[in-house]
Amino acid sequence: MAARAGGSGTGRREGAGRAGRAGLVGLLDRVAVVALVVGLVVGLVPGTAGPAGAAPGDSITVYSGRNEALIKPLFDQFTRDTGIEVQVRYGDSGALASQMLTEGGASPADVFVSQDAGALGALTNARLLAKLPPRSRSAVAPEYRADDGTWVGTSGRVRVLVYNPKLLPDPPTTIDEVVDPRYKGKVGYAPTNASWQSFVTGLRVLRGERKAEKWLRAFAANEPKAYASNAAIRDAVDAGQIWMGLVNHYYLWQKIVQNGESSVVARNQFMAPGDPGGLVNVAGVGVLKSSRNKKAAQVFVDYMLSEKGQAYFADSTYEYPLAAGVQPSVRLPSLAKLRAPALDLSDLDSLAATQELLAETGLLTR
Amino acid sequence: MSAPLGPPRRRPPVVLVLGALAAVVVAVLPLVYLVDRAGSLGWSAAVAELVQRRTVELLWRSLVLAGTVTVLASVIGVAAAWLVVRSDVPGRRFWAVLVVLPLAMPSYAAAYAWLSWRPAMAPFPGTVLVLTLVAYPYVYLPVAAALRRLDPAQEEVARSLGQHPARVVVTLTLRQVRPAVASGALLVALYALSDFGAPALFRYEVFTFVIYGAYNAGFDPTRAAVLGLALVLVAALVVVAEAWVRGRPAYARIGSGAPRRQYPVALRGGRPVALAFLVAVFALGIGFPMWRFVYWTRAALDRTVPWGEVADALGHTLWWSLLAAAATLVLAVPVGVLVARYRSRLTTGLERSTYVAHALPGIVVAIALVYVGVTVLRPVYQEVPLLILAYVVLFLSLAIGTVRTGVEQTPVAQEEVARSLGRRPGQVLARVTLPQAAPALAGGAALVFVTAMKELPATLLLRPTGLDTLATRLWTFTSESNYAAGAPYVVALVCFAAIPTAFLSRFVVDAGARLGEHRD
Structure with missing residues (x-):
C-alpha cells in the first residue's frame, strides 16, 4: 500500500512545471481523502467484528x-x-x-x-x-x-542468593551477612529489575523505612556490581566474576535445564526462615x-x-x-519449608516510594 | 512594526482558521486531561507533589540533558546539511538519504546496541550520544530544505567583495537559515525532554523516570498527570526561547527576477575531513547499532526467524504510519500556512500551543487518549483511528514546523498576483502557496511517517488488541533481554524506514534544485 502511494507520487512528479505542481496538490488531496475514508473503514470494521460482536x-x-x-x-x-x-x-x-x-x-x-x-x-x-x-x-x-x-x-518465585561454591563454599543465609565487608565488590544485583524492587519494597514493609534505608546504605557502601538483568548476574556468578548475586530462584534452573547440571557451577542459596531476602x-x-x-x-x-x-x-x-x-x-525446597517472611503481597504496591529510596541511596541510577 | 514580508493585514480564509482550530484542539487534548486529572487531587496537593527536592533536581537534570543534546544535534545537523546541500563533498545524493536514516532508529534500540558492546558506558555521555545521534535529523531536515531554497545572490556578492568563503558561510548563509535551525533545535529539545528509552537503559535518572515510575511502579495516573504538567510548563519556556532565537522570518527573496542556480562550494583540501565527518556521523548513528542487530539476526537465523510475524508487523507499521503522516499533514497545513502568512499574536499563539504536547512522554499522551477513548470516542477505542489520533497528537509539531518554514521561504508576491487577478484565497492557497511549499509538505509528512514507525508507548496501549507493529514486537523480546529474537524487527524497521527517508531527502534536496533549474 505504502509502496503504491509512493510510486504514484513519483510518477506525478515527473511532469515538470505547473502540471507537476498541480499534480502534487491533487496527490495531497487524494491522500487526505483516502486517509479519512480508510481510517473510518478500518476503524469500524474491526469494531463490529471484535470482542463486542462475538457471541x-x-x-x-x-x-x-x-x-x-x-x-x-x-x-x-x-x-x-x-x-x-x-x-x-x-x-x-x-x-x-x-x-x-x-x-x-x-x-x-x-x-x-x-x-x-x-x-x-x-x-x-x-x-x-x-x-x-x-x-x-x-x-x-x-x-x-x-x-x-x-x-x-x-x-510463585522465591528470592535467593545465587552463588559460586568454588569461590564461596559457605554462602550467607541472611541479607545482613551479605553486607559484610568481606564481600565488598563481590555481590551482584539488578537495579532496574522489578523483582529486586519488590524485594526492597518487602524490606521496607517488614523492617520499616528507617531500617530498610540503613540496610540499603550498607549494601551500597559495599560496592555491589549492577547488572542489566538477573540472567546476567547468574552468568557472572557462574563464570566466577562475582561471588554471589540477589536473584529469583528460577534463573539458575533455566541454565541447568539448558546446559545440564554438571556444566553449571553456580548454585542457589535459599535464605534463612523469615529473612527479607527470601521474599516470595x-x-x-x-x-x-x-x-x-x-x-x-x-x-x-x-x-x-x-x-x-x-x-x-x-x-x-x-x-x-x-x-x-x-x-x-x-528440585526445589517446598514453599512450606522455606517459611518465607510473612507479608501481605498487596502491600507491594508502594513501588514508587521504593524507587525514590533506591535513587537516594544511589542504587537505582549511577 | 508589521511583519516584514507579511502582506497587509487581511482575513485568512475560513478553511484555514477552522483547520487550525481543529489542530489546536487535537494538540491540547492531553493537556485537558492532565489538568482535569491533576485538579482532582486538589491544587495544593498537586503543588506539594511538584516542589519536592527530587522532582526539582530531576527537572534540572532533564534541562541540562536537553540543552546538551540540542547544542550538539544542532551543530551536527547544520554541518551535515551544509555539506550535503551546498558543498562538493563526494556522494551528496547518497549522503542525502543516509544522514536522515538515524531518524528511524528507536532511541532504546540504539542504547541497547551500545550497552551490549560496553555495558559499563557512563550514563550521561551514553544518553547524550544516543539522543544526539537519533535527533540531529530534526535539525538537518529543515536546514537542508532552507539552504536549498536560498538565493545564492547575496553570498556571491559577499564573495565578490573579497569575503573569505568560510566567513560567508558563518555570517551570511547560517544567518539566513537561522529560523530553520531554531525550529529544528526546538524539536530536538522537546524530544530530549520527553524521551525515556535511552536514559532508562543508561540509568541516567531524568524527569521522565518519575513520570514512568508513577505509571509503572506507582500505579498512580494522578501523580503522573501532575508531573506531566510540570514538563509542559518547562516545554512552554523552551518554546518561548525558540521564538526569541528564531527572530523574524524575513529571508524569502524579494524584488524582481528569478533566484540564481546554486553552485556547490568547493571544499578543496577540506573534502577528506568533510567526508570523514559524514562517515563518522553515519557510523555512530546507524552503522554501529545496525551492525550489532544484524549480528544478532544472524545468530537468530540458526533458530529460524518467524518471517510471517515480521511481515505482519511490518504491514501494520507501514500502513498506520502512512495514515498518521496523511492525517497529521492535513492538520499541520492550516496551522503552518496561517502562521507564515497571517502572522499575528493569535496565530502564533495557536501554533506555539501545538508544540507543548510534544514534550510529553509517549505514555502520558497514551493514557490521556485512553481517557478520551473510553469517555468520548468509545467506538474507536483500541481501534486504528484512535491510534492514528495519538500519533497526530504526538507528531503534529514535527509537521507544523516543516510546513511553516517551507511556506515562509516561498515569496508572497505570486500569491498577491493571483489575488489581484481575482482568485479567491482558497484557490490561491491550493494553486500557488501549497504547490510552492510542496517539498516542505512532503518533508513534514515523511518525517511523521518515520517517527510513527518507531513509536512504542502509545502503540502498546492503543493498538487494536492482538495486532503488532515492528516496535511492539521488538519490545516483546527486548523486555526479556532476548536481543537475538528482537534483532530482525530492528533490521526491518531501519530498512523500511529508508523508503520514506529517501522520499524525504529527494523532496528536500532534489525538488528545490529542480525548481531552481527550472527558473534559471
Whole structure:
C-alpha cells in the first residue's frame, strides 16, 4: 500500500512545471481523502467484528503483563481445551494497571494477568476487581492471594542468593551477612529489575523505612556490581566474576535445564526462615468487575489454577506452582519449608516510594 | 512594526482558521486531561507533589540533558546539511538519504546496541550520544530544505567583495537559515525532554523516570498527570526561547527576477575531513547499532526467524504510519500556512500551543487518549483511528514546523498576483502557496511517517488488541533481554524506514534544485 502511494507520487512528479505542481496538490488531496475514508473503514470494521460482536462465552479480552514469549502457549492451549477465544493485549504490568485505572468501569478487559502482586493490589484498591468464587480462593494458600478474594496467585518465585561454591563454599543465609565487608565488590544485583524492587519494597514493609534505608546504605557502601538483568548476574556468578548475586530462584534452573547440571557451577542459596531476602512474590490473575463475560473469565481463572495450567508454569518457567497439588518440575525446597517472611503481597504496591529510596541511596541510577 | 514580508493585514480564509482550530484542539487534548486529572487531587496537593527536592533536581537534570543534546544535534545537523546541500563533498545524493536514516532508529534500540558492546558506558555521555545521534535529523531536515531554497545572490556578492568563503558561510548563509535551525533545535529539545528509552537503559535518572515510575511502579495516573504538567510548563519556556532565537522570518527573496542556480562550494583540501565527518556521523548513528542487530539476526537465523510475524508487523507499521503522516499533514497545513502568512499574536499563539504536547512522554499522551477513548470516542477505542489520533497528537509539531518554514521561504508576491487577478484565497492557497511549499509538505509528512514507525508507548496501549507493529514486537523480546529474537524487527524497521527517508531527502534536496533549474 505504502509502496503504491509512493510510486504514484513519483510518477506525478515527473511532469515538470505547473502540471507537476498541480499534480502534487491533487496527490495531497487524494491522500487526505483516502486517509479519512480508510481510517473510518478500518476503524469500524474491526469494531463490529471484535470482542463486542462475538457471541457471549466465546471470547474474552486479557490484559497480560506477563511476556508473550512466556505465556502465549498457555493461552493457546486454553483456547484449544475450552473453545474460548482469547484476545490478548500485552504490556508492562504497571502500564496496563494504569490503563485500567484510567479506563475505570469502561475497560474492555475481562481478565488481568499480572507479573506481580503489586499491580493487582492497585486495581483492588481502586475497586476494579470482582470477588472470585470460593473455589478459586481456596485453591491457593492464603498468603498468595488477596485478603478480600479479588485476585489469586498463579505461580510463585522465591528470592535467593545465587552463588559460586568454588569461590564461596559457605554462602550467607541472611541479607545482613551479605553486607559484610568481606564481600565488598563481590555481590551482584539488578537495579532496574522489578523483582529486586519488590524485594526492597518487602524490606521496607517488614523492617520499616528507617531500617530498610540503613540496610540499603550498607549494601551500597559495599560496592555491589549492577547488572542489566538477573540472567546476567547468574552468568557472572557462574563464570566466577562475582561471588554471589540477589536473584529469583528460577534463573539458575533455566541454565541447568539448558546446559545440564554438571556444566553449571553456580548454585542457589535459599535464605534463612523469615529473612527479607527470601521474599516470595507471585504472578497472579484477577477478573474485572466491569467484565461483560464473567463466566468465560472465570473459566480462564479456573484453567490457570488447574493441574494443566499449574503444570505449564512448573515446566516452562520453573516457578513454584501454587494450586492443584502440582509439584515443581525441578528440585526445589517446598514453599512450606522455606517459611518465607510473612507479608501481605498487596502491600507491594508502594513501588514508587521504593524507587525514590533506591535513587537516594544511589542504587537505582549511577 | 508589521511583519516584514507579511502582506497587509487581511482575513485568512475560513478553511484555514477552522483547520487550525481543529489542530489546536487535537494538540491540547492531553493537556485537558492532565489538568482535569491533576485538579482532582486538589491544587495544593498537586503543588506539594511538584516542589519536592527530587522532582526539582530531576527537572534540572532533564534541562541540562536537553540543552546538551540540542547544542550538539544542532551543530551536527547544520554541518551535515551544509555539506550535503551546498558543498562538493563526494556522494551528496547518497549522503542525502543516509544522514536522515538515524531518524528511524528507536532511541532504546540504539542504547541497547551500545550497552551490549560496553555495558559499563557512563550514563550521561551514553544518553547524550544516543539522543544526539537519533535527533540531529530534526535539525538537518529543515536546514537542508532552507539552504536549498536560498538565493545564492547575496553570498556571491559577499564573495565578490573579497569575503573569505568560510566567513560567508558563518555570517551570511547560517544567518539566513537561522529560523530553520531554531525550529529544528526546538524539536530536538522537546524530544530530549520527553524521551525515556535511552536514559532508562543508561540509568541516567531524568524527569521522565518519575513520570514512568508513577505509571509503572506507582500505579498512580494522578501523580503522573501532575508531573506531566510540570514538563509542559518547562516545554512552554523552551518554546518561548525558540521564538526569541528564531527572530523574524524575513529571508524569502524579494524584488524582481528569478533566484540564481546554486553552485556547490568547493571544499578543496577540506573534502577528506568533510567526508570523514559524514562517515563518522553515519557510523555512530546507524552503522554501529545496525551492525550489532544484524549480528544478532544472524545468530537468530540458526533458530529460524518467524518471517510471517515480521511481515505482519511490518504491514501494520507501514500502513498506520502512512495514515498518521496523511492525517497529521492535513492538520499541520492550516496551522503552518496561517502562521507564515497571517502572522499575528493569535496565530502564533495557536501554533506555539501545538508544540507543548510534544514534550510529553509517549505514555502520558497514551493514557490521556485512553481517557478520551473510553469517555468520548468509545467506538474507536483500541481501534486504528484512535491510534492514528495519538500519533497526530504526538507528531503534529514535527509537521507544523516543516510546513511553516517551507511556506515562509516561498515569496508572497505570486500569491498577491493571483489575488489581484481575482482568485479567491482558497484557490490561491491550493494553486500557488501549497504547490510552492510542496517539498516542505512532503518533508513534514515523511518525517511523521518515520517517527510513527518507531513509536512504542502509545502503540502498546492503543493498538487494536492482538495486532503488532515492528516496535511492539521488538519490545516483546527486548523486555526479556532476548536481543537475538528482537534483532530482525530492528533490521526491518531501519530498512523500511529508508523508503520514506529517501522520499524525504529527494523532496528536500532534489525538488528545490529542480525548481531552481527550472527558473534559471
